[in-house]
Amino acid sequence: MKDQNFRGSILVDETPEKVFSAINNIWAWWSEDVNGSTDKLGQEFVYRDKHLWCKMKITELIPDKKIVWHVLESEMDNFEREKEWNDTKLIFEIMTRDDKTQIHFTHFGLVPDLGCYSVCSKAWSFYIKSSLQKLIATGRGEPIKK
Secondary structure, three states, X not given: OOOOOEEEEEEEOOOHHHHHHHHHOHHHHOEOOEEEOOOOOXXXXXXXXXXXXXXXXXXXXXXXXXXXXXXXXXXXXXXXXXXXXOOOEEEEEXXXXXXXXXXXXXXXXXXXXXXXXXXXXXXXXXXHHHHHHHXXXXXXXXXXXX
């Protein structure tokens, strides 16, 4: 069976340590409206924007290698299944490739047959391939403003 979770990858000219730090600085690449700690195993944080609210827990945090955020609760106001993100996982895998660092991102549970996939996959593509990549390269991402 074909893997249907949303996936995206980028390759950057930085160390795994810098990449790991950038991903954990969620305010600088995804949204300025995040409450809670995003860099400690077991911690919970809340993300919100105009159409989505979600509470996540950090379930894996392997320095310079892997980050997993488990969506505990969510609510979207622009899709039929407003709790579509519940029990999904945002997974960041960091690995070296030659003298560069590669980030593999997976939104596990975000699948094409659900309402959010089309919109959310475009958003993830922007946040991973543009905003996070710019943050790593230049020190400035393009997060949603508070």
